[in-house]
Amino acid sequence: xxxxxxxxxxxxxxxxxxxxxxxxxxxxxxxxxxxxxxxxxxxxxxxxxxxxxxxxxxxxxxxxxxxxxxxxxxxxxxxxx
Numbered sequence: 780x781x782x783x784x785x786x787x788x789x790x791x792x793x794x795x796x797x798x799x800x801x802x803x804x805x806x807x808x809x810x811x812x813x814x815x816x817x818x819x820x821x822x823x824x825x826x827x828x829x830x831x832x833x834x835x836x837x838x839x840x841x842x843x844x845x846x847x848x849x850x851x852x853x854x855x856x857x858x859x860x
Contacts, residue, residue: 782808791821798822 786805792798800821806813815830817839828842829835 784808 784805784807786803788801788803790798791800791802798821801818802820803818805816805818812831817828817830819826819828828839830839
C-alpha cells in the first residue's frame with residue numbers, strides 16, 4: 780500500500796501581512812522509519828530540525844520543554860496581582 784506525504788504548516792504571525800514566519804513538519808511518503816523534518820522559518824532565516832534518531836528526538840523534546848516552560852512563566856507572570 781502506498782503511503783502519502785504527511786505535512787502541516789502553521790503561520791506564527793497570521794495577522795501580520797508582512798510576516799512569512801511559520802513552523803512546519805514533513806514526513807516523506809517513502810520513509811520507513813518516519814524520519815521527520817521540522818522547520819521554523821522567519822522570512823529568509825530557516826531552521827531545520829531533522830528527526831531521525833533518539834538523539835534528534837531528545838533535542839526536540841528539550842526544545843518543546845523549553846517552549847512549554849516559557850509559556851508557563853509567561854502565564855505565571857501575567858496572572859500576578
